[in-house]
């Protein structure tokens with residue numbers, strides 16, 4: 634079978650087994666199995682595949698069809714134009730989070746001098762590292778309660794030559810971080826316990842997904858705890874599920890001088906920005 638034939642068959646198979654991006658998944662997995670770039674598949678569409686190559690690919694497609702995220706199968710994922718190592722110890726970086734990073738980078742770049750940024754619940758480090766990459770005046774402290782996640786974040790900081798400006802620290806929310814910050818960013822768990830989720834989501838660590846109070850508990854605790862940790866003019870940016878926007882904006886209205894909600898590329902209310 635040729636590359637083009639294999640891609641057609643496997644894309645259809647994945648689509649039938651619950652993937653809403655069957656063709657893309659098939660291409661990413663085949664490129665990984667053949668150890669080539671995705672673009673190379675298009676340059677060699679008519680190349681025949683041998684049995685060992687097909688067998689490795691079939692294994693990956695079978696795992697994907699059972700719900701394993703592509704990023705865990707290939708070991709990395711693109712986010713904000715950067716490539717991040719991803720393992721089952723961390724949430725797969727999600728494009729919905731890019732609106733938070735874009736706003737964080739804009740805030741950091743508007744500052745005249747160096748800025749101190751915290752990324753709370755850093756996981757793979759995708760927020761902390763993207764902010765440090767696109768805002769060279771930012772020094773970023775990245776915290777997580779999971780040492781396994783922090784090991785991945787440290788490797789990603791080194792991968793992007795940012796270990797000197799991205800400092801990882803274990804702890805509950807901001808408890809392991811010292812000093813005050815110009816900007817506190819967070820994509821914390823916000824799924825209500827007991828919510829029905831697709832296999833691709835439940836394959837990710839439960840500590841990265843679920844929070845009490847119908848999903849609002851951790852974001853609410855962060856917003857309540859953060860004011861004394863902000864410098865004059867400091868801001869907090871936290872990712873939300875649309876289901877918790879009402880509870881969180883009500884809390885922000887009581888705790889902060891001002892707040893606004895940013896929408897993601899799909900038009901959903903996704904990020905709260907709050908300030909004094």
Ligand SMILES: C[S@@+](CC[C@H](N)C(=O)[O-])C[C@H]1O[C@@H](n2cnc3c(N)ncnc32)[C@H](O)[C@@H]1O
Pocket residue numbers: 723724725726727730753754755756757758759760776777778779782804805806819820821822823840841842851
């Ligand atoms: C939704 S994931 C986000 C990961 C990453 N920031 C991203 O955007 O892809 C949430 C992360 O928060 C961490 N976490 C959960 N509860 C926490 C807590 N109480 N304190 C610190 N980190 C926590 C989890 O280990 C997980 O890595």
